[in-house]
Amino acid sequence: MIARSYPFGPVEGLDLHPTYAELRAEEPLARVKLPYGEEGWLLTRYDDVRLALSDPRFSLAQAAVRDTPRMGPTRIGAILTDLDPPDHTRLRRLLAHAFTVRRVEGLRATAQRVAGDLLDEMEKAGPPADLLTAFAIPLPGLMVCDLLGVPYDDRDHFQSLAEAFMSTTAMTDDEKLSKLGELAGYLAGLADQRRAHQEDDLISALVVAQEEGDRLTAEELVQLTVLLLGAGYDSTASHIVNSVxxxxxxxxxxxLLRSQPELMPGAVEELLRWIPGQEIADILPRYALEDVELSGGTVRAGEPVLLAKPAANRDPRQFPDPDRFDVTRNAKGHLAFGHGPHHCIGAQLARMDVQVALTALLERFPDLRLEGDVKWRTGMAMRGPLALPVTW
Incomplete structure (x- = not known):
């Protein structure tokens, strides 16, 4: 079978390339070739993607020792995404001690205050405004800094470091590794401070996190913090601006949301389902540990699969009339945060940030509308505009 060149090609805004729908209907197990690495299988149906996300017959750890399908010459992994159970289970359980629902919900009032302050500044400056830089970036940036215990004054610096974490081709590998090394060094110093003087923040909680006498090593703590900061900052900012x-x-x-604000939690789930957040499906390739039967055929042991979660979230077998955006839809079960052991541990924080952001924005500016053309960024793991000009 001749492999298709992947990604399939440019798309406009938040559209999905039409090839995804074609493959989902006719070739749900499609052979693809990325610019670097070996060929792999692209999964586009909901049931197949969901199974590959949770079935222990598919391994993330194998990707660390294989020539993975990827966009750049160098593979750059991350601690939680390079492990399978039980090693992954151990780290995730330790992290869960610090990343509790109580801790996240305790930040809701802070998020509402921060959102209000940002909108005050935006309203004072007057229209037009770039919603990305005035609101969508600083809100999750401030919240992640607050959660971790990173000083607010460092947020601009952390924005650039988070962009490095999420870059696919926008930066060279050397640039990306340099910025990630700088971030790791800073966080290691912050962790040392918390060991001496604990505060009510996530880094302090990670410093003392313990499970049956087992604690995070200094290196594990820094790597987990880098992952949480990078993924939680850039991906949430992108989702806020894409949602707006x-x-x-x-x-x-x-x-409809303005007239029925109680719909907001469900609307955020629908936005997560409908918006194709990931640019491509190469971020976390998984390798079959044995032959696995999927709807489109058999993945042989040792072969990698790429999971097109945005395509799976538009599967009509799971979501009727899937291309229609409907804030009253029951979108539970979407795969935007993954599924199974590697389900995003920061999902609740991201949900809360987006709920607070959209509620505050719709209430403050009932006449909010786009102002001019929107240009979209490329070479990043997350889709999103370079700027979102708005007026009111």
Whole structure:
């Protein structure tokens, strides 16, 4: 079988390339070739992607020792995403001691205050405004800094470091590794401070996290913090601005949320389902440890699979009329945060940030609308605009 060149090609805004729908209908197990690494299988159906996310017959740890399908010449992994159970289970359990629902919900009032302050500044400056730099980036940046215990004054510096974490081709490998090394050094110093003087933040909680006498090593703590900061900062900022763009593109849905704010939690799930957050499906290739039967055929032991979660979230077998954006839809079960052992541990924080951001924005600016053309960034793991010009 001749492998298709992947990614398939440029798309406009938050559209999905039409090839995904074609493959989902006709070739759900499609052979693809990325710019670097070996060929792999692209999964586009909901049931197949969900199974590969949770079935122990698919391994993330194998990717650390294989020539993985990827966009750049060098593979750069991360601690939680390079492990299978039981090693992954140990680290995730230790992290869960610090990343509790109580801790996240305790930040909601802070998020509401921060969102209000940012909108005050935006309103004072007057329209037009770039919603990305004025609101979508600083809100999750401030919240992640607050959660971890990173000083607010460092947020601009951390924005650039988070972009390095999420870069696929926008930076060279040397640039990316340099920025990640700088971030790791800073966080190691912060962890040393917390060992001497604990505070009410996540790094302090990670310093003391213990499970049956087992603690995080200094290196594990830094790597986990880098992962949480990078993924939680850039991906949430991207989702906030993409959500606003979507609501302004479908003003009837925005009006429905203004008139029925109780719909917001479900609307955020629908936004997570409908928006194709990931640019491509190469971030976390998994390797079959044995032959696995999927809807499109057999993946042989030792072969990698790439999971097209945005395509799976538009599978009509799971979500009727899937291309329609509907804030009243029951979108539970979407795969935006993954599924199974590697389900995003920061999902609740991201949900809370987006709920607070959209609620505050819709209440403050009932006449909010797009102002001018929107240009979209490329070479990053997450889709999103370079700027979102708005007026009111």
């Amino acid at each position: 763009h979507t609501l302004l593109t479908f003003p009837d849905q925005a009006d």
